[in-house]
Amino acid sequence: MDLKTLANEIEDVLDPASMDKVLMYYKDVQEEDEEFMQILFENLRNETVYWLQPWYQLSGCLTRRLDETDEKNEEKYRSDPICKEEDEKIKKNWRKLIKKYGLPDKLISFARWKNKERSKNPNSNEERVRRFVASYLARGLERTVQQVFKYIISHLIEPSKRHYTAEEEKIMEVCFTHQPHNAVIYLSAILGREPRGIYKRLHYLFKGCKETKRLKWTIPLATKLVKSIMMHTGLPLEELKYQTFDKSVWLKVQEDMNQNYIALSKFWYTYLHVQIFANYDVKLNKLKKKVYRVLRESHYQVWTDIRWKDVLKHFPDGFTHLFLYKICSTTFVKHPNYLKIPIEKIIEIGLKKAKMIRFNNRRLKTLKLGDDGNLERVSYHLTKKKE
Template structure:
């Protein structure tokens, strides 16, 4: 049985019918059996395999699930930022080499989904094989074994898929109704989805989906927002510059506006922070041009390689990387070409759109807190 067949069988059934859960369990057991059988094949093929290539010092660890390694002074450095697209392609290329060299079935998803739950983590044959494979996948990378393992689990075992379909939501409802204690675990394996999103769905099923109240911001509400943020953080206005606040602060402030904490946090970092701390006459067109020129000179090859904090570091104080990302990606949202093309082409297209006179050229409305403690609009003479 494949997943589509399971969907077809469940579509006309009531979720309260115990037979629904039996069908889900049957498919769940089938997946687990396939994963376990594949691991036994790997043990037979690779149980005596040894590492014959030179490894950097940071890949010599026996730990594959936790990255406790730190860069050492005087030793070769390894990278700490997310993997680039080229690095991801190299991992997949190493896997294809491994499959060809040792004549193993090409089932990277099964390898990524296997978990060592019952045996000693460091001495079992399965764990030794898993450590060897992750070491092989890390060849040619300035990455630790735990970093490569994390990529394999997050992107191969449970790849991002976008919104849940009606069939997927029904499978989750069946699991939540019949087996709530293991609903997340079963749903994640059956749907090939990450557990975090399913856990959020489980939470919403119990407590209801919170309302995402949008606020029509004005000077008065923004003033109230700033005063509450200063009150709950104990900071002055200047102390809020480039600060990271715990979620508890955002929840306290959100309770006064009847909205969610993440909405206010998004508003702060993508809008109000720049309006308060950028001391220039800024138009969005000039900002976008500067972003694209920075990206043109950068070593990034694809949009997903961009480190927006590095981009924001080349702007004056007050600019946030969230603001720069938001106003830049907005011009590509219709066709999402920015994630489909090489960055060089994306930059050229972005500059053409930005320089088009028909495209909007809004000015950033800069604000200042006056002596009476109220925000007011201010215009700066110096241009960015």
């Protein structure tokens, strides 16, 4: 039985019998995981870590991040998101493990299983085995065991799911209607997704929040936003550069603008910040080419490896990583499989597009605060055009 079948069997979301069907499915999932974990607990009960582990892999704690307060070791581990190379290493470790111990290939069960009924004592057989497997997966990586464990939970189960399908929505509705209290637990297991997104859905449904409207940003509207931020922070424009604002400030701005503050802050950091603080003639095509140069000199293998905050370091004052990401991603989103193909290929495609004369002269619409306190366009190049 799969999700599609389950969704098809549900005729009426409001009918309590629908919840029973979902629960049956949940039980099946649990049983499947339990079965696999039994094999694991039996086969690996006497295994201990025999390979040398760096200090950051020695913690006895699988689900909580490393507490490194009094660490004097100079050996460091990485803290950025796990990249493609590491992903492959983890998968390779898993293949080695199942081969060595003759296990079924069900990493999903290992990731999905939760210790609810057994002893949580770190020295219990179950917890020791779990830690052993996670340590095995983390072998050879500059990562803590927790990082790797977390990674397989969110990625290897079913990589990159993105939007919910109609079937998923239906099943979610059933759980939200009949068992809102346990919905997240059930759904996370059934859909193979992180609980975070499901909590969010629940939150939207039952608590609601400030509505986001679709705005048409104009210079007067942007002026209003800038003035509002300046007023509530008490800072002059220049000091807003690269500033983060407290939520209390954003909430006041939200009221002034009558728009959800998250949308406002996104607009500020993605567009307006650059338009105000990049004080020179920015040709967008030239800018993109510079990004490609940075990418070429980096160690990134695929698009998802790119750390935009690091890319930003190569750019002059005023730019934000959100802006760079935005400018470049629009070039590639339409390209099939752009997340997976090698970065050299990406650069090649980008350079080819940059050559199209039609867009060659696009410039960033730079702004400044005029004498009257309103934003106005400023052109840094000589061939001034009509507004």
